[in-house]
Amino acid sequence: MILPQNNKLPISALAGIFNNTSATYKFYWFVTIMEIVVKEHKTKISLWEIIAGMIAESWYPIHFFKLSFGKSDSLYTQSLALQQELNIPIDADKKKVKQLLIDNINDNHIKSLLRVFSLNVPYRFLSPWIKYTSDKNVISRSQQFENECLYAINGEYIDVNSKWIDYLSEHYLILKDFAFWNLTEFLQKRNPNVPNLPSKLIKPIQRDSLIKQHKYWNNYIETVGNLKCIYTGKTLLPKNYDLDHFVPWSFVSHNLLWNLIPADSSINSSKSNNLPPLDIYLKPFSHIQHEALKTLYEKNPNDNILEDYLIVYDSISDLVNLSESDFYDVYRKTFSPMVQTAENMGFKIWQQ
Secondary structure, eight states, X not given: OOOOOOTTSOHHHHHTTTTTOOSSHHHHHHHHHHHHHHHHOOSEEEHHHHHHHHHHHTHIIIIISOOOOOXXXXXXXXXXXXXXXXXXXXXXXXXHHHHHHHHTTTSHHHHHHHHHHHHSHHHHTTTTTSOOSOHHHHHHHHTTTGGGOSEEEETTEEEEOHHHHHHHHHTHHHXXXXXXXXXXXXXXXXXXXXXXXXXXXXXXXXXXXXHHHHHHHHHHHHHHSOEXXXXXXXXXXXXXXXXEESSOHHHHOOOOGGGEEEEOTTHHHHHTTOBOOHHHHHHHHHHHHHHHHHHHHHHOTTOGGGGGGGGXXXXXXXXXXSOHHHHHHHHHHHHHHHHHHHHHHTOOBOOO
């Protein structure tokens, strides 16, 4: 990804900030500094505010989506410890997380968990401008803004180089995309089987509507009369059910039909973010999926929503015509590795 050029600034140095990166710190350090400079118009920034911002920015991918940051990444391990210590909800937004950390920064235990990020990151980040020899050397040279480095380190603060302010503000969205594009490449190597990883780097503003999916299942239930919930056995009537993501949305990050099932309204709160035990529920789930697909394909084979199933099989008409056992085999091959990957990431099996 090519950054916007500026004849007065060493853009090549900025473009190299993520070279030779072995952990996620630099990505979140840069994004947090930019956000404070551009949105809060501050140029003298406490290291502790940046560190709190790093934790907050990475909160959702770590706690809600359970992405792996790598075994040696302290951002992941310290974030887990902070969540336990402060009892912060896993789906808290980043403003709340950042403020809670800042409010508790004078707590010795909280500060000790955050201190690791003050030891190397501020100095190593400046390597494209100032070759690292020692912290003291980097501090001295940064205070001269050597090679027009991004900031100077002054005690527990950084002072952002005034020559970079306009550039950061003008190109904020491009630079943020640059950081997240590099972060995606970094995390994809550590989460090779995780679907839709780029969408898991930030908390979505809101989830997509399920109107089309409800219409599909209402149509099916109206056609067959009623449906039994695979989890509770209760009768489900049109418009009187919830749609359950069989494998949780926080893992799949989509609302495609092949992972949705009508369920009793008590299930979403009970099952929540947990994985279904496949030995109990995959066969009844597969059976209802197959019956609904056959029924609604026969009524309207050109319904665009049926294209959702092309993810699990390359021909909808062929999928419809599979025998019950062959259809189940397709679902078994789809869901078994998915659930295993999710379990390896830390998602729990639902205990009903």
